[in-house]
Amino acid sequence: MRRTGTTRRGALTATGALALGAVLTGCGGGDETADGGKPAHSGARAAAAKTERTLREKAVRDGALLLARYDLVAEAHPATAAGLAPLRAAAVEHGKALAPPRAKDGRKTGPAPAAPGPVSADPKTAVKELATAERRRADAYAEALLNAEPELARLLASVAAAAAAHAYLLTELAEERAA
Template sequence: MITPCPAITPEDVAVPWTLPFRPSRRSLLAGAAGAAGAALLTGCSGGSSPEEEAGISLERRMREAAVRDSERLLERYDATRAAHPALAERLAPLRAAVAAHAAALSPTAAGSPTPSPAAPSGAVEAAAPTASAEPVPPKPAEALTALAAAERKLSETRISDLDGAPGELARLLASVAACGAVHAHLLTSNPGAAS
């Protein structure tokens, strides 16, 4: 046999009424101060946003590094031309393009780079070449191959830099990388193709 449930009266279920929890003004102010402190510790500073500051300095650092790379490549061109004067005419337009790249990539470039003028056909610049990191191979064909390898390596570096570059700089790096790949091809093709 089933026994019926005993009747429950409101007095049996009554829970004493208490005030809901209300934080004090002091705890609210302490929480707000803690949140403000956390925001400051995450990198907020000055009057501009962290994204703006990081974007400007990142682009400047990337441009400065790209200019240094172009200047090292110019040194290689100069060393190769000094070691093999017969290659001066063939290398002159490529060297001028690399100089224009350095000017365009400069952080101070105002949109219209001023490339160094190309040497006239057959002329060798009077300036003494700077010491290159790697010696120029003794044979002209090997020197061209080494210069092409330097162009190809720099082109690959510029392509890998595209990932973190801001929009306009990324487009410029892509263009300069493509030009470097063409230079590498021209340096290893027959002499008539490079003129």
């Protein structure tokens, strides 16, 4: 006797057909024009590109300030330099990844950031201040996710997570210095 009703194979076939129809519908018709003969979405793309560039440039400036702070702490407290070196190297790579496309060739993207303030005379406090700076960086990148396009948002989320991990590791390093 033949089975009646919905089978698993039939449900999968119907789902696949619906998905294919949705994909084909979404892929067509990129020729719509707005006033002036430009594609209707070109203004949105330009705004998104400007927002992305602004976010990237701010991230690069903030990263440069953080690197300067790492350098100041390592210079003021040489005993911390070995513990800070891998975190500083990761921050350099984050800056390269976040740099706007034009800035990846080595040209500056804007005014140089002002030098960070003085470093604490106590190594433990100096490293804790560095941890606080990393925490602020993680928070800033997490907030920037709200305005970023998907690709940049993924990158910002990754760097924010790394900055949060750096903050944790720096806090642990400060505790080691105290012991």
